[in-house]
Amino acid sequence: MSTFHYGHDVSDPATSLLAEIDRHGSISFARFQELALYGDGGFYELGGAGRGEDFVTSPEVGPLFGAVVGRALDQWWRELGSPEPFVVVDAGAGSGALARAVLAAGPDCSHAMRYVLVDRVEAQRARHGEHLDLEPAAEVFPVAAEDELGQPMPSGPAGPVVVSLASLPRLPFVGVILANELLDNMPTRIAERVGGEWHEVRVARAGDTQDTTFVELVIPAHDRHAGLLDRLVPVAVDGMRVPLQEAAADWLREASSVLESGVVVSIDYSRSSPELADLPMAEWLRTYRGHDHGGPPLDSPGTRDITCDVAIDQLALVRPIDRQCTQAEWLVSHGIGELVAAGRRIWRDRAGVGDLDAVRARSRVGEAEALLDESGLGAFTVCEWRT
Secondary structure, eight states: OOOOEEOOOOOHHHHHHHHHHHHHSOEEHHHHHHHHHHSTTOTTTTTOOOBTTTBOOHHHHOTHHHHHHHHHHHHHHHHTTOOSSEEEEEETOTTSHHHHHHHHHOOGGGGGEEEEEEOSOHHHHHHHHHHSOBOOGGGGSOOOEEOTTSOEEOOSSOSOEEEEESSOOSSOEEEEEEEESOGGGSOOEEEEEETTEEEEEEEEESSSTTOOOEEEEEEEOOHHHHHHHHHHOSSOOTTOEEEEOHHHHHHHHHHHHHEEEEEEEEEEOEEOHHHHHTSOGGGTEEEEETTEEOOOTTSSTTSSEEEEOEEHHHHHHHSOOSEEEEHHHHHHHTTHHHHHHHHHHHHHHHTTTOOHHHHHHHHHHHHHHHHHOTTTGGGOEEEEEEO
16 A cells, blocks of 8 residues: 655644544545535635636636637527527636626627526635626526417527526526536546556545644545446556546536537546546646645645546546537637737727727737647637537
């Protein structure tokens, strides 16, 4: 049995984690991550910004990303027959930066749009109303109406209608579910190949009840997990580690179940399970704090974000992926070049004025460079599942 020792500063999440370990024994890394991020005093529950302030996300680069998303929404809306209402779920909405940019872009589908920001963290949901006019959740699914010929009629107020929820809507709907940098933040188990067999890397207390240090504890994996890992990584050697992302898979199942017709889209750093197994764990399991790496994942739970590259083949086991490409390719396919060219024209025409519109237009060039950078945000994987 191998263990790796990390120290930490005692915090509320640390106290909760140690108490749970004392009651039940070692816990999965997924459980450790869950409590460190979302438990009492956890990183997000205490208002830790994480995305946008602890590292830059595409919506935080500027409004250009949201404008391109708006063009994609128009395309999907038309492909679905221009439905009214057209529900757009922004899963893991954070502060609402993407919502603000999409709505400011004024896509053609706006009049039919029911924009639903979803974030499990109360501190993030509290920010949604700061810059957006929120409506009661009941406005998302107004009662259907028909005209005298029995044809469906739009019901409810004209869009866009914006609401904020703690979880995905429960009623089936037609529209889009967009998860931008969400799945990499979901709790993950960690497995290691030891002695030709799969083991699970769990978290335990280092010593007696006076010791507040967390260590790894490697034990034989459950048969169900071992069988799945053999399927995912058929050629494995001792020392390999790989994430087992049950929470992300469960999220995709739930999202697919509530979408009557439309598209589920995820955008994240992604690799296949064999690719992840070939890399050191530190290259796919990372912590962030203040725009810098936050140190070992077991250190100071609650003070840093913990993210994991998404094992794309594990999602494909839930549902085959209908479209897969890089973020750079996806943005180009939805017209980022046209928006940048328009920005250059506006800047050329209004540079002498130097007003806000001109400055915003000029900024599109720099935003596009960041979003398309294939060594950074442009390397994200975009996956689409169509229903």
